[in-house]
Amino acid sequence: LNWVVRSPTNAAYKLPDNWDYLCLLCFYRISQAVANEQVYQSLLINIDQTGVLLNPGGDMHTYDKKGVKQVLTLGKGEKRAFxxxxxxxxxxxxxxxxxxxxxxxxxSLPLQRIRQPLEDLGHRFAVNPSKNRSHFSTLNSMMEYFKDIIAPHRQRSIEKHGLNDDAKCIILLDCWSVHTSEPFLEFTRTLDWLIVIFVPARCT
Incomplete structure (x- = not known):
């Protein structure tokens, strides 16, 4: 099964009682939008965020001589994440x-010499200056993602596959507070080529 021992990170959401029906409706929405707008498969995009802890810490192990009392390591207790x-x-x-x-x-970002090769491939690095010291996505970073990554990808797909200039793009999102906020939805409505479909709440 390729399982490993893991520590729980957060409590699992309880699935809605009718989760199978809700997910079926979501599937129908996607299918209908693809059929109605003739959405090319490269423009059907699922996006999501995940937290990455640079040094997991916790029950961390390393190697040292048998019998030593103090095992030294760099970064123990480091909780930096993105x-x-x-x-x-x-x-x-x-x-x-x-x-x-x-x-x-x-x-606050990795060194420029480390970022540059990745940025040359299209990857983007951004900061969250919020007072709660969070590394989570924000309204601004989501807008930047659509402008810097989604829009250029759409244009490349249009050119590569000979699609119409007004080709639609479907984005599948989870029901997270930033995604469902009115400012973000208002921003998505300014992109006339964009169709946003939400995965049912507590079903991801």
């Missing part, structure tokens, strides 16, 4: 990632 926003298309292509770090300036 949020990776990832997207994958209906063709199975992974889009460039957006990595969000807590901080105010680029000094």
């Amino acid at each position: 949020t990776a926003l990832l997207g994958i298309t209906g063709e199975g292509d992974l889009l460039p990632s957006q990595c969000i770090w807590q901080g105010v300036t680029s000094g």
